[in-house]
Amino acid sequence: MLKRILSLLLFVSLSLPFAAKADEGMWLPMLIKRLNHTDMQKQGLQLTAEEIYSVNNSSLKDAIVQFGGFCTGEFISSEGLLLTNHHCGYSSIQSHSTTEHDYLTDGFWAMAKEKELPNPELFVDILVRMDDVTGQVLEGISNTTSEQERAQKTAQRMQAIAREASNNGQYVSYVRDFFNGNEFYLFVYERFSDVRLVGAPPSSIGKFGGDTDNWMWPRHTGDFSLFRVYMSPDGKPADYSPNNVPYKPKHHLPVSISGKEQSDFAMVFGFPGRTKRFMTSHGLKLEVNQLNKSRIKLREKKLGLWKEEMDKDPATRIKYASKYASTANYYKYSIGQNEGIERMKTMEGKIADEAKFQTWVTADAQRKAQYGDVLNQIGNANNQIEKYNLGTVYLNEAVLGTEVLLLAYRMTPLYNVLKLSNAEAAKKAAEDLESTVESHFKNYYAPADKKVFAALMKYYSEDIPKEQQPDAFKSMVKKYNGNFEKLADYVFNNSFLVSEEKTEAFLQNPALKKLENDPAFQIVNSIIDNYRSNIAPSLAEANAKLAQANRLYVAALRQMNPDKVYYPDANSTMRLSYGTVQGYSPQDGVRYNYYTTLEGIMDKADSTNEEFIVPDKLQQLYRTKNYGRYANEKGELVVNFITNNDITGGNSGSPVINGRGELIGVAFDGNWEAMTGDLVYDPDYKRCINMDSRYLLFIIDKFAGATNLINEMTIVDNGNPDAGDAASAAIPNVTSDLLEAAIEEAKAELKEGESKVKVKKKEGKKSVKLEIRN
Structure with a gap:
């Protein structure tokens, strides 16, 4: 289980947060430890490499699925509850819609598991492992090997390796080439085909802004839908059956309702489709x-x-x-x-x-x-x-x-x-x-x-x-x-x-x-x-x-730049990108903030335009400011935010995860100024547009009243970063008395199964963090 970091964070420095540059790259999770982990820690990651990707132990990768072969999804409960984008679940929502039960217009919420709707053509693939098989595929092949012989041998070997890894059909497996045929990796998945629709907001929320706002920032879209993955009673993948039971993921993502600030660490896990950045x-x-x-x-x-x-x-x-x-x-x-x-x-x-x-x-x-x-x-x-x-x-x-x-x-x-x-x-x-x-x-x-x-x-x-x-x-x-x-x-x-x-x-x-x-x-x-x-x-x-x-x-480019760490083009295999929460300036004299709020939805509201209709209940919640625990420290309800994560098509529905391994949002779009992203990365303009986790919970809880879904999630609040920064002005040093008091407070909050309070000092900063570990 990933460590839980207590909401106590004592800053004793008035210095600004670490401002990291955008990190270009969609990285293979199995290589994070060797290639990226140190850099990620500098930007704010608090997890070990094994907590991100492990074959033998529970890790973040176990919470991520390829959704239908075209999007990404993530488990957000121990009961197989799966989060993805509204536009990823759109065809499933549409397939259940009629003029009498128009779930596209009105939304759908299953208030009990027996009300969830099956989708016969939908499946999710859950990664078991990935392996570097370059040596096996290219054994005996050299620069003198003819292209015809090379193509024939590599194709035969890729098929043979995948066939053996499938274990007589138990797994979905394939070998993909990387770096334009210079490296090869095996991917092994379990495929679950009983995937049921659990919840979706009306399109006036899930597609708010429609084609007009598509690929644009600022955005105000509640682009999410919820599904549940089922398995046979013996725990194996199975086609739909009323006897199936909810899937028990090895790991699910806690959902954070904490605030986000400029330059906060963010990583995106998912299945980006295709990039062509080596294209001439x-x-x-x-x-x-x-x-x-x-x-x-x-x-x-x-x-x-x-x-x-x-x-x-x-x-x-x-x-x-x-x-x-x-x-x-x-x-x-x-x-x-x-x-x-x-x-x-x-x-x-x-x-x-x-x-x-x-x-x-x-x-x-x-x-x-x-x-x-x-x-x-x-x-x-x-x-x-x-x-x-x-x-x-x-x-x-x-x-x-x-x-x-x-x-x-x-x-x-x-x-x-x-x-x-x-x-x-x-x-x-x-x-x-x-x-x-x-x-x-x-x-x-x-x-x-x-x-x-x-x-x-x-x-x-x-x-x-x-x-x-x-x-x-x-x-x-x-x-x-x-x-x-x-x-x-x-x-x-x-x-x-x-x-x-x-x-x-x-x-x-x-x-x-x-x-x-x-x-x-x-x-x-x-x-x-x-x-x-x-x-x-x-x-x-x-x-x-x-x-x-x-x-x-x-191959020559990599030889020409031996000190550069290259990442392979995306090819619908699991990748991780990391960066920070960041606004940007699209043109001279214009600066975009990194988040939008419910107030922006009301500013755009237009009952005569189907793309900007706002449901009556959402308007009522806005008027009464009935945001509950999902408001930020200013009393605003954050709807969307942006990061500089490197993404592309296929990342739709990907979780946006903070340095503690918690869900802070779900990626759903890129921005207009960086539409060249599949061909070239633009560090100044590239932005990943995300729906805030607090808006997700607000819509499920306050708008839909689906508290049954709220109750099965792990919701965490790691405190208000602004409160810590504001308090720092009055604290010249962390005294021993204050530290001892904080440790005692942490011990008092220990839950069953948690047995250790650890004091962690950050190098180069006058700050301490208290961590609770199992």
């Missing part, structure tokens, strides 16, 4: 000019057409709420990233770095022989990718971004089986599609999809080079004289895939000819076949050359 200027050009510009164009059109239909009917709004939010998120992100790259002159910076690299390489004959042509190879590979890259972007964003074509594409396994004339296999393939079809039509509105189809297929026809388009698609466009509304009429009038009834009937009696003659399937099948035969091979060849060159480039 050549790759950055593709990111800006092809991926982001195309994503902005295509998603802007789709969002506008969806919104038209959502505004017409509440049922359509509920159906498309989750899809709309997901699509809008990285639409806006792409805009911010392009603007940030231009503002920060990121391209120019990378070009300058590459010039320094080339100078270093050419200064030594051996280095020149090994790395001299690496940047040219990267440039040539990216030039080849650029010729075909739009085919990939538009396949994902336009073709499979159209719902009927996505469903048609999901018929491909059945189509392949039907071609074999194997009736039994076809029946099984059709059965496997039933849940997919049910889920698809639960949230489908054909008139909206028809408009999107016409718009996005028009873009595909106009923007993809004609020689990269399939003949069948071009013939269909020609047949309707380039009128995509008429093409949409034809497809939606004749495809059985726009009707749930007709699609289910087809699955009951699947026939090859019927599927081959379906116009939606014809379009997507022709585009996919053309992509695989005319685009993918060229991209695969170019990407293989790029991968080889990037691996050498990163």
Whole structure:
């Protein structure tokens, strides 16, 4: 069990708190002891490295889960209660919502465990261990090994290592490469698939500010939802069953209601998705000019057409709420990233770095022989990718971004089986599609999809080079004289895939000819076949050359800077970042405070704008200032705060943890000025936007009245830092009498199982802390 530090902190110095610089990096927890622990202690960490990550003993890592494969969550009770973001739980909340029980609008709170709602498609992965397997994967592979042989051997060994670690399917395990293929690590997880919805505030709290405030600071969003993980009675992972019992985590996070101050230590634990910080200027050009510009164009059109239909009917709004939010998120992100790259002159910076690299390489004959042509190879590979890259972007964003074509594409396994004339296999393939079809039509509105189809297929026809388009698609466009509304009429009038009834009937009696003659399937099948035969091979060849060159480039960078401690790019594996609570200045003459309050919500309130509606009860609580123990020392209710932690997508829902190992907030966003974060870290602007733990508890307790949930948490208050600082002016020295009195007070507060009071002096400061340990 992690140590508990008593709320007595006697400062006898008037010096300001230690002001730490932002720490760039998303670090592997298993390497914290060797790489980061000393620096973290200097910034305010009070835990040992083993209390952060341990395989054999309870540690912080046991409280952190990968939520659904796309977010992060954390245990906040011994009963498997799990905290994540509202937007991470959004699709689950939406799946239980109807016009009669609109949990998106009204919120949901289970006042007893039997009222919690199951989510069949949701799972959480809990890390068992991670291991460095670089030596096993690269054994016998050298610089003279051909790329083909290297790729084959590393892939086979990664699979073999993961398969052995799975212990015959008991664990989910995989090996990931790091530093562009220079290192390899094994990750072993337990997967729990009985995850039930416990609580969620109304969207007017959980999504307050909507798209307008997305990626922005100041924020005032209660972005959280609560789930509970269940296990079989014998303690093993199990599918949903009423006989399952709440999971007992090895560790859960105490929830702090203490205040936070500028420069206080903060760490974020989670599963960041993807960063590309070793990317060269050549790759950055593709990111800006092809991926982001195309994503902005295509998603802007789709969002506008969806919104038209959502505004017409509440049922359509509920159906498309989750899809709309997901699509809008990285639409806006792409805009911010392009603007940030231009503002920060990121391209120019990378070009300058590459010039320094080339100078270093050419200064030594051996280095020149090994790395001299690496940047040219990267440039040539990216030039080849650029010729075909739009085919990939538009396949994902336009073709499979159209719902009927996505469903048609999901018929491909059945189509392949039907071609074999194997009736039994076809029946099984059709059965496997039933849940997919049910889920698809639960949230489908054909008139909206028809408009999107016409718009996005028009873009595909106009923007993809004609020689990269399939003949069948071009013939269909020609047949309707380039009128995509008429093409949409034809497809939606004749495809059985726009009707749930007709699609289910087809699955009951699947026939090859019927599927081959379906116009939606014809379009997507022709585009996919053309992509695989005319685009993918060229991209695969170019990407293989790029991968080889990037691996050498990163290896050379680490050789060039031997004293620099590098961190690997994020790749959806568990990472820890650390920094401090920090405000920032986004532009000349403007300074942002590090926290916002409920008063800011009331300032933004607008009953005519769905993004800024404030629930009546929240307004009442504000008017009466009924904040209870969750107010800060000024009587304010803090809603959000910011830190300079290094995060990215996938960190949504990550816990923000103080130096004592307590939850002080939950991360939910980054800021607009640092949208370049996946490509380059900006120490001046990079901020992690978090919901304050006190607002979490306030909404659960005062707003929802879900005291059953409050009662199962471990809530801690380590005192008021301001009170200590204010008192310090009157205390020139810590006298022995005062210290002895404080120790006696601490002993009096000992709880069962706590047996030691320790006096800890901080080096270089006239202060003492009293710690209670088990």
